[in-house]
Amino acid sequence: MAARTKGRDRLLTKMRALPSEVRSAIKQALAEGADEITDMQRRLVPKQSGDLAKSIGSTFGKYRAENANVRGVSAFAGAGDPDLTVTIHAGDAKAYYASFVEFGTAPHVNGGKFKGTQHPGTAPQPFFFPAYRALRKRVKSRITRATNRAAKKVAGK
Template identity: 50%
Template sequence: MAVLGLKKLNAKLKRLPAAAEAAIRTAMEQSANEIVALMKSLVPVDKGDLRESIGWTWGSKPKYSQAIASVTSASGNLTLTIHVGNSKVRYAHLVEFGTAPHLNGGQFAGTQHPGTKAEPFFFVSWRALRKRAKSRITRAITKSAKQVAASGG
């Protein structure tokens, strides 16, 4: 017994992973750009070094930076990391979470530091936009599957 259209179906199923991965990649990039833009708009600016250190990359975080979020596709082929910091900027966590009052050491040993208030910018951005990012990726997968299904054999 032969199944009608089996060859066409198998051809479409073979094209689906590549089409879905391309759509997922685009959706992940768009979401990362949105999250980074929101972070840059919320970060307190003194000289701008911290703001300029915020970014994203494919793969793991750059040297000296702090990874804020790392998202990997189900296949494991795509990993996107949103990061902040570099060799010059290593204080993002102190801005995000603030510091408690404490006694200084080093050159100013024994003096009292009053602490700093938290000025959150990275986790609030991630939390605010992660559902949108997930929905965008889900829609991209669905759209690519529909496009492959609608295409000819």
């Protein structure tokens, strides 16, 4: 004797609708989180010319680094899904020195015009990863809440 599920068709329809609702909710939460992180990074970055602060940004989908030399990739809903992957990056052709500022430089012997002179190195002035670490739990919670809200919305229809 086979068991019958009352309202099975309606349930399957709701489950098919879930991915598109959830995907759009996750994408919106990711965008809000990326904006929040990049805003904090811009506030923390040392400013001389402002080029480094201008180079901080986020990109959805497959990211091709032109000259960004500090970046973190977050994929929250399935590895390799370009719609639900955001890359936060710093550095460009003008601000090629983003990693030098973030991680510092070691003492070294100069080349070029001042060949043979000793460079004392520079101290790190982190701005990229401290902002990420400070906000990562908040962003993950926002994504979880958005996913749950979207699932309840679809289930309630």
